[in-house]
Amino acid sequence: MIHLVQIIQRFVRIPTGILAIMIYTLIVYLIYLAFTKYIPMLIHQTFDMIQSVIDFYEHQPKDADPVLQYIHNYIERNDFFEQLQNGASIALGYLQDIGKMAVAFAMSFILSFFFMIEKQKTILFSRLFLKSEFSWFFQDLYYFADKFVNTFGLVLEAQFIIALLNTLLTTIALAAFGFHQLLSLAIMIFILSLIPVAGVIISCIPLSFIAYSQGGIRDVVYILMTILVVHLIESYVLNPKLMSSKTDLPIFYTFVVLLVSERFFGVWGLIVGIPIFTFFLDVLKVKKIPNHSPREIDIL
Incomplete structure (x- = not known):
């Protein structure tokens, strides 16, 4: 906001x-x-x-x-x-x-x-x-809060924007193919798009099932090609522009983080797992995240 x-x-x-x-x-x-x-x-x-x-x-x-x-x-x-x-x-x-x-x-x-x-x-x-007298404590608290906002918040924001654009592109393609119940499909695509990498694979299953029930193998091929094109746009256009170096993780690490976070946090771990992992990478100085915090809320 x-x-x-x-x-x-x-x-x-x-x-x-x-x-x-x-x-x-x-x-x-x-x-x-x-x-x-x-x-x-x-x-x-x-x-x-x-x-x-x-x-x-x-x-x-x-x-x-x-x-x-x-x-x-x-x-x-x-x-x-x-x-x-x-x-x-x-x-x-x-x-x-x-x-x-x-x-x-x-x-x-x-x-x-x-x-x-x-x-x-x-x-x-x-x-x-x-x-204050306990300034040392609040300075440490501020340090971690600043790291949290700079990693978790910004990564989650970029993830949300990418999911929104993926949903828009896929829904336009579904409308062009003559699919019905576009609102329900758009909500499903958006929720799955919030899951990095794995969401694209998961979305193929219900969309292919619905496509086959409406138009046979031809519509399934159209859907798979659409998802492939959208995924390429996400990988080579949206991720470099929005994510930059924030979540440049190998696919192996991405899936491991998703599996572990789902185990500990449930279904919401699939969405917040990558931002939390990025936060710890920054705090432990494994992978430093550039500071993009707004100046107006910088209380130091």
């Missing part, structure tokens, strides 16, 4: 407090719009998408090709619908975690609003800790 305010103030000279109120009011309105209009649409499209896939395999045509026949027989042998119900139960468990994250997001949103309203006052007050 601080970066957004700084960008706007480069073009329009508006006091920080007034600009913060305007931005947060707009965000609250967009959240209200999402809950009242787009989330019901998302739920409806998701159920329609699942139902269309189920109907497709329940009413298999007699002249189905061998690939479809093999998939149908495999589903019958492995009791696909029972597994789908078990998967739905797991999904409900994840929804509870999402509820906790929503509460944390709401609290963070409120705290960031009050910080932006009284930014200068908060900064001046924070400087008093660095001049």
